[in-house]
Amino acid sequence: MDKKLIRVGTTYLPVQDVPKSADWYVENLGAKLNYMDSDKAILDFANQSFFLVNAMKNQRGNFYDASGKEHFSCTFEVDGLENLKILHNEFLTMGIEVGEIEDRGHTGRNFVFYDLNGNKFDVWSELSSEFKRRHNQ
Incomplete structure (x- = not known):
């Protein structure tokens, strides 16, 4: 193709x-x-x-997976675990609804957050290899 x-x-x-x-x-x-x-x-x-x-x-970008768990449709990336922790703390300080930092059994760590409309997002501590390659990271 x-x-x-x-x-x-x-x-x-x-x-x-x-x-x-x-x-x-x-x-x-x-x-x-x-x-x-x-x-x-x-x-x-x-x-x-x-x-x-x-x-x-009541419209949101979230959906429910096969086990009935609410799921996000978008994951943002930050550059490393330290930056993930800093962002998590900043969001908490600003009063943004956030979940705990999680180990999901793969490289890096994640947490979820919600906008004021209830749209759920994910944040991952690892930049994708393609992004790093394109941006010389």
Whole structure:
């Protein structure tokens, strides 16, 4: 196959209040606001574009796996365990809902956090080898 998917360009997240949600992402995650109207906000952070889309009540990007456990649909990466611990503490200090740092039986450690709409995300302490290669890390 000559044509390959290169990267994920945009992630869409359901939110209840576009301006309030955009402010949360800018203030708490360091996102850059590129555009906003009553239906959506377009943000840049973590080397990607995120659209916050005005959604129906109780819509979230999470899902339940086969065992009934709520699952995230996105994992962010940080560079090393020390940076994971620092970010975890920063999120706690800012009042962001976070889980404990976990050992899931693979390289590195993880924790989950939620945005103000209940969208669940994961953070992993290891940068992918492809990212390191492309960015000379």
